[in-house]
Amino acid sequence: MLDRRSFLGSAAAASVRAPISAQALTSVPLPATDLHGRDADAYWRALRAQFLIPADVVNLNVGTVGSSPRPVLKAIFDGFEQTEQMTQTGSEDYPIWGYGSWDQYRRPFAEFMGARVEQMAILRNCTEANSYVANGFDMKPGDEVLISDEEHGSGEMPWMLRQRRYGVAVRKFAMPRPPKDAAEILNRINDAITPRTRIIFVSHISTTTGVVLPVKEIAALARSKGIVSAFDGAHAPGMIGVDLNDIGCDLYTGSMHKWLFATKGTGFLYLRDRGVMDRVWNTIATGGYDDPTRMADRYMQIGSSCIPTLMGLNAAIDLANGIGMDRIEARGRSLADYIHGEMVKRGAESWTSPDPALRGAIATVNIPPVQRMELQDWLWTNHKVRIRGGNPSKLRLATPYFLSKADIDRFLSLFDTFRKMKGLD
Ligand SMILES: Cc1ncc(COP(=O)(O)O)c(C=O)c1O
Structure with missing residues (x-):
C-alpha cells in the first residue's frame, strides 16, 4: 500500500513530461517585445511556454521555489558541457x-x-x-x-x-x-x-x-x-x-x-x-x-x-531584463489583486494590506473553517493546482507573471467546489 508521501509523489509524476534535450530547449521562441503592445495575452502565453511546467498544472506557489524556464536551463546545460x-x-x-x-x-x-x-x-x-x-x-x-x-x-x-x-x-x-x-x-x-x-x-x-x-x-x-x-x-x-x-x-x-x-x-x-x-x-x-x-x-x-x-x-x-521588471511587477500585482478580490468576495478574511504600496504578487487570505492542508492536498493530487498556506486556514497565493486569469479562475472554481463538497457553502 502507498503511504501519503509516495502517493503524492506518484500523482505528481503522472504529469511530468518526457526528458528534454538541451537542443529542444531553444525550440520555443521568446515573444517579440512589441507583442505586448499588440496582444498582451499572447505575449504572456508565449512566456508561459518557456516553462516546462505542464500546461495543465497551475502553480500558485513560486514563493517556496521557482521553476527555471528554458533559457535558464539551456545556460545551465551549456555551462556543464x-x-x-x-x-x-x-x-x-x-x-x-x-x-x-x-x-x-x-x-x-x-x-x-x-x-x-x-x-x-x-x-x-x-x-x-x-x-x-x-x-x-x-x-x-x-x-x-x-x-x-x-x-x-x-x-x-x-x-x-x-x-x-x-x-x-x-x-x-x-x-x-x-x-x-x-x-x-x-x-x-x-x-x-x-x-x-x-x-x-x-x-x-x-x-x-x-x-x-x-x-x-x-x-x-x-x-x-x-x-x-x-x-x-x-x-x-x-x-x-x-x-x-x-x-x-x-x-x-x-x-x-x-x-x-x-x-x-x-x-x-x-x-x-x-x-x-x-x-x-x-x-x-x-x-x-x-x-x-x-x-x-x-x-x-x-x-x-x-x-x-x-x-x-x-x-x-x-530574461527578466528582456521582459522588463516594471512589466513583470505590474503583471504580478494585477493577478494578485484579482485573486485577492475574488477570495474576499467569497467571504475570505484578508491578510493582504489595503495599501497598494504594501502589496506585491502574493495575496494572503484566511478562510476558516476550511482546513488549508486538506484543500492544498486535494487541489494538487486531484487537480494539479499547487497552492501553499499555513495551518489552520491561511492561503498564500503567489501570482508570477506566467499565470493567466484562466489559471486563477480554475483555482477559484475548484475552491468553490471544495467548499460545496465539504458542506461549507
Ligand atoms: C522570507 C524568507 N526568507 C528565507 C527563505 C529561505 O530561502 P532559501 O530557500 O533561498 O534559503 C524563505 C523561503 O521561503 C523566505 O520566505
Whole structure:
C-alpha cells in the first residue's frame, strides 16, 4: 500500500513530461517585445511556454521555489558541457565558484539589484545569507536584535541560535495583520526599539502574508538611531523592482531561485560599505576571508561550488531584463489583486494590506473553517493546482507573471467546489 508521501509523489509524476534535450530547449521562441503592445495575452502565453511546467498544472506557489524556464536551463546545460571539458585557459583556472571573485556573474546581478559589484556576494540561498548576518554581526551578550513575528525560519532561527549560544537578546514585534499603511508598521518597530537594539532584521516581503514592508523608511528610522538595518528579501528579486542603494539599508539577503526563476542554489548577501563589512564576520571561511580590500567578495569564498549555477543566474537576469521588471511587477500585482478580490468576495478574511504600496504578487487570505492542508492536498493530487498556506486556514497565493486569469479562475472554481463538497457553502 502507498503511504501519503509516495502517493503524492506518484500523482505528481503522472504529469511530468518526457526528458528534454538541451537542443529542444531553444525550440520555443521568446515573444517579440512589441507583442505586448499588440496582444498582451499572447505575449504572456508565449512566456508561459518557456516553462516546462505542464500546461495543465497551475502553480500558485513560486514563493517556496521557482521553476527555471528554458533559457535558464539551456545556460545551465551549456555551462556543464563547457566547464566539464576542463579546458580552462590558465593552468590555475578551474570551474569552481567559491574561490575568486567571479565578477562576470556578480556584476550583472548587482546591477539588476541597484548595487555595485563590490557590495554583492553571491551565496547559495537566502538561508545561508541570513546565517551570515545573524552569525557574523558583531554583538556583545545582552545586545538586542529586533525582528518581526513573521520571519521565515531561516531568518529567525539563526538569531535564536545566537541567543542560546552567545547570549544576545532576540526581541520581537507583532506585525499588524493586515497593516493598513506603512506608518502602522513603522510605529510598531519604533515602539519596540530599546537602548540595547543594535540591529533590526525584518523581511522585505513577509513570507507569512506577502506584505511588502516599507524598507526605505525602516532603514532611515534605524539609521537615525544608530541601528544597523538588515532585510531578508527572499521574495523580492524578480517579483518587484529593487534598488538596494536607494533603500539605504546596511545588509540585505535574498534568493534568486524563487521569483527570478534562476538556478536552485542561488542566494545573495548585500553589504552597503566597508564600515558594515568591518562589523560582519565571515561564517564560512577559506583563503581571503579576512582581506578587507576584497569587499563583499570575501563573503563568497565558500569552497567548491557550481559555476553553471551562476551561468543560469545570468540567463535569468537577461530574461527578466528582456521582459522588463516594471512589466513583470505590474503583471504580478494585477493577478494578485484579482485573486485577492475574488477570495474576499467569497467571504475570505484578508491578510493582504489595503495599501497598494504594501502589496506585491502574493495575496494572503484566511478562510476558516476550511482546513488549508486538506484543500492544498486535494487541489494538487486531484487537480494539479499547487497552492501553499499555513495551518489552520491561511492561503498564500503567489501570482508570477506566467499565470493567466484562466489559471486563477480554475483555482477559484475548484475552491468553490471544495467548499460545496465539504458542506461549507
Ligand atoms: C522570507 C524568507 N526568507 C528565507 C527563505 C529561505 O530561502 P532559501 O530557500 O533561498 O534559503 C524563505 C523561503 O521561503 C523566505 O520566505
